[in-house]
Amino acid sequence: MIDIERLANNTEEENLRKFRHLALNALSKGLERVDPYKGVMNFLRKEDSKIYVGEKVYSLKDFSHVYVIAFGKASIKIFKAIYQLLPITEGIVVSNVEEALNLPNVKFIKGSHPIPNEDSVRAGEEILELADKVDNSDLTIVLISGGGSALVESPIVSLDRLQELTTTLMKKGADINELNAVRKHLSRIKGGKLLKHLKGNVISLIISDVIFDPLDVIASGPTYFDSSTYYDALLVLKKYKIEDEFKDIVEILEKGIKGEIEETLKEGEAINCTFENHIIASNYIATREMIEFFKDKNINTFYLGSAIQGVASSVAKTLAGIGKSIALGYIEIKKPVAIVFGGETTVEVKGKGIGGRNSELTLYITKYLQGINFVFASIGTDGIDGISPAAGAIADSLTLEKAKKLDLDINEFLENNDSFSFFNKLGDAIITGPTGTNVADIAVLLIF
Numbered sequence: 288m289i290d291i292e293r294l295a296n297n298t299e300e301e302n303l304r305k306f307r308h309l310a311l312n313a314l315s316k317g318l319e320r321v322d323p324y325k326g327v328m329n330f331l332r333k334e335d336s337k338i339y340v341g342e343k344v345y346s347l348k349d350f351s352h353v354y355v356i357a358f359g360k361a362s363i364k365i366f367k368a369i370y371q372l373l374p375i376t377e378g379i380v381v382s383n384v385e386e387a388l389n390l391p392n393v394k395f396i397k398g399s400h401p402i403p404n405e406d407s408v409r410a411g412e413e414i415l416e417l418a419d420k421v422d423n424s425d426l427t428i429v430l431i432s433g434g435g436s437a438l439v440e441s442p443i444v445s446l447d448r449l450q451e452l453t454t455t456l457m458k459k460g461a462d463i464n465e466l467n468a469v470r471k472h473l474s475r476i477k478g479g480k481l482l483k484h485l486k487g488n489v490i491s492l493i494i495s496d497v498i499f500d501p502l503d504v505i506a507s508g509p510t511y512f513d514s515s516t517y518y519d520a521l522l523v524l525k526k527y528k529i530e531d532e533f534k535d536i537v538e539i540l541e542k543g544i545k546g547e548i549e550e551t552l553k554e555g556e557a558i559n560c561t562f563e564n565h566i567i568a569s570n571y572i573a574t575r576e577m578i579e580f581f582k583d584k585n586i587n588t589f590y591l592g593s594a595i596q597g598v599a600s601s602v603a604k605t606l607a608g609i610g611k612s613i614a615l616g617y618i619e620i621k622k623p624v625a626i627v628f629g630g631e632t633t634v635e636v637k638g639k640g641i642g643g644r645n646s647e648l649t650l651y652i653t654k655y656l657q658g659i660n661f662v663f664a665s666i667g668t669d670g671i672d673g674i675s676p677a678a679g680a681i682a683d684s685l686t687l688e689k690a691k692k693l694d695l696d697i698n699e700f701l702e703n704n705d706s707f708s709f710f711n712k713l714g715d716a717i718i719t720g721p722t723g724t725n726v727a728d729i730a731v732l733l734i735f
Contacts (some may be wrong), residue, residue: 288315288318288719288722289311289314289315289717289719290718291308291311291312291315293714294307294311294681294714294715295307295308295311297713297714297715298685300685302735303662303683303684303685306623306662306733306735307662307664307681307683309581309584309586309662309733310662310663310664310681310731310733311664311681311717313577313581313625313627314664314729314730314731316577316579316580317573317574317576317577317668317729318573318668318722318724318729319576320568320572320576321494321568321569321572321573321576321668321724321726322364322568322723322724323361323364323365323368323432323494323567323568323723324365324367324368326365326368326494326567326568327365327372327567328368330492330565330567331368331372332372333372333373338373340490340563341565343563345426345488347373349424350424350425350426350487350488351422351424351425352376352377352421352422352424352425352426353374353375353376353425353427353428354376354378354417354420354421354426354427354428355369355370355373355375355378355379355380355393355427355428356414356417356418356428356429356481357369357378357379357380357381357429357431358379358380358381358382358398358410358414358430358431358432358435358438358439358506359381359430359432359433359434359435359494359506359725360382360383360432360433360434360438360669360721360724360725361432361433361494361568361723361724361725362380362381362432363380363382363388363723364723364724365430365432365492366378366388366393366430369428369492370390373428375392375393376392376425377393377417377420378390378392378393378394379393379394379395379396379410379413380393380395380396381396381397381398381407381414381435381439382395382397382398383397383399383400383438384397384721385397394413396409396413398410398437398438398439399438400434400437400438401434401437401453401457403437403438403442403446403449403450403453404446404450405446407437407438408440408441408446410438410439411439411440411441411442411474411475411476412441414439414441414476414481415441415475415476415481415484418481418484418485419484421484421485421486421487422486422487423486423487423559424487425487425488426487426488426489427485427489427490427560428490428491429489429490429491429492429509429510430491431492431493431494431509432493432494432496432506432724432725433494433495433496433497433505433506433725434496434506434725435506435509436467436477436506436507437453439476439506439509440474440476440477441474441475441476442474442475443473443474443539444535444536444539448533449470449473451533452469452473452529452536453466453470455527455529455532455533456469456523459527460527461527463497463504464501464504464515465523465526466523467504467507467508467515468515468519468520468523469520469523469524470507471507471508471515471551472515472516472517472520472539472543472551473520473536473539474507476509477506477507477509477551478503478509478513478515478551478552479508479510479511479512479513479551479553480509480551480552481509481510482511482552482562483558485558485559485560486559487560487561488560488561488562489510489560489561490565491511491562491564491565492565493505493564493565493566493567494566494567494568494569494724494725494726495566495568495569495570496570496669496725496726496727497727498570498593498594498596498630498727500571502564510562510564512553512554513550513551513553515551516543516550516551517540517541517543517544517548518540518544520540520543521537521540521541521544524536524537524540568724568726569593570593570629570630570668570726570727570728570729571592571593571629572726573593573629573668573729574592574628577625577627577729578590578627581625581627586623586625587620587621587622587623587624588624588626588627589613589618589620589625589627590627590628591609591626591627591628592630593629593727594629594630595629595631595632596630596631596632596633597632597633598632598633598634598635599632599633599634599647599648599651600635600647600651600701602648603648603651603654603655604651604655606626606628606652607651607652607655607656609732610626610656610659610661610732610734611659613626614659614660614661614734622734622735623733623734623735624733625731625732626732626733626734627730627731628730628731629727629728629729630727631644631727632644632645632648632728634647634673634704636704637702637704638703638704638705639703639704640700640703640704640705640706640707640708641673641705641707642673642674642675642706642707642708643667643671643672643673643675643677643679643707644667644673644728645665645666645672645673645678645728645730646665646672646673646675646677646679646680646706646707646709646710647673647704647706648665648730649663649664649665649679649680649681649706649710650680650697650700650701650706650709650710651701652682652732653682653686653697654697654698656684657687659684659734660684660734660735661683661684661732661734662681662682662683662684662732662733663681663682663730663731663732663733664679664680664681664717664730664731665679665680665728665729665730665731666678666679666717666719666728666729666730667679667727668722668724668725668726668727668729669721669722669724669725670719670721670722672707673707675706675707675716676707676718677707677710677716677717677718677719678717678718678719678722679716679717679728679730680710680715680716681710681715681717682715686713686715689713690713693712695713697709
């Protein structure tokens with residue numbers, strides 16, 4: 288996880304050490320709060336033969352079998368919690384990291400992210416095969432987390448074409464809603480279609496990596512009603528002017544519009560199972576935990592919510608403006624102040640450096656807050672920041688001074704999108720390794 292002591296003490300000024308400690312501990316608390324294992328244990332409990340899911344109570348004696356389907360970046364940790372609590376008849380776990388679970392009746396498959404591969408397709412087919420075994424007297428637990436859209440797939444087009452289309456849309460800048468609208472309509476499992484294969488009772492526990500936690504978007508909404516249509520998917524291709532490049536895909540979508548191909552699950556549609564979906568971890572939950580941490584330390588907080596989006600350079604300018612306003616007294620709030628937020632920025636790639644949205648945001652903040660007493664830290668909760676080996680970075684009022692001593696020009700690193708290299712040379716890259724969770728990004732700006 289976060290090496291708090293090393294990173295906090297990577298400065299010569301005692302006061303900065305104190306605030307670096309606070310920032311890093313807050314991020315750590317946020318990560319702990321959305322740990323998949325703890326998320327399950329906080330939400331679901333078992334007493335004798337009864338399980339309590341939120342406010343509902345179920346008797347395990349009412350079910351002939353308990354099946355578990357888990358997929359996403361956090362699937363292994365969530366599954367381990369469920370395995371401790373419930374008598375599992377059979378299960379499938381799909382993740383992006385290798386781990387031999389070695390559990391009876393449990394199959395593990397390593398899929399691919401962010402572009403699906405043959406193992407992703409195999410995972411999708413195995414899940415549908417298991418789902419078709421389920422009967423009316425059974426309970427199915429579906430564990431969903433970010434990354435599931437790529438890790439599990441059962442496409443109605445060839446894998447090669449799906450890979451090409453996904454890659455093209457990503458390069459064109461399609462957002463998650465647009466991307467998933469297309470993927471859902473080229474899949475046998477997304478957009479609520481998994482529910483069409485299931486019977487009995489279905490309980491989905493979900494870790495959200497999408498802003499505002501839309502159930503039909505997280506992992507492409509396999510266990511919820513889909514609000515998008517074939518027409519919406521076609522509009523995405525037209526928006527990015529790729530319909531000529533993907534005429535075969537357009538033809539499929541047009542057949543769907545005409546009703547010749549089955550739509551995704553719509554509200555009111557009859558299915559053979561009863562289902563419920565529960566968010567057990569999200570960006571909001573993580574950032575609220577950070578707020579509580581600062582309140583316990585009697586530090587004033589300024590909460591910007593969990594939906595901060597936009598290009599990192601622009602977001603940094605806005606955040607710096609808020610920070611400066613507090614520092615200079617234009618916003619009347621007693622210092623020190625912790626500005627806490629979550630969300631997910633983007634990066635305009637111009638150079639060939641090694642970086643990511645969190646480290647680039649941190650580097651721009653450093654530039655814009657010159658002359659202000661601050662500490663800023665931002666991380667991706669999955670431990671991955673762009674193409675770098677870090678989760679993010681930490682900076683403070685003396686970062687530029689340290690950089691000058693090492694003859695590092697901040698503008699050169701920004702122009703080359705080389706933010707990780709900058710912070711790595713300073714010893715301020717936050718490297719956690721894969722965290723086993725994913726609720727987008729969390730950050731804090733301390734003004735004192």
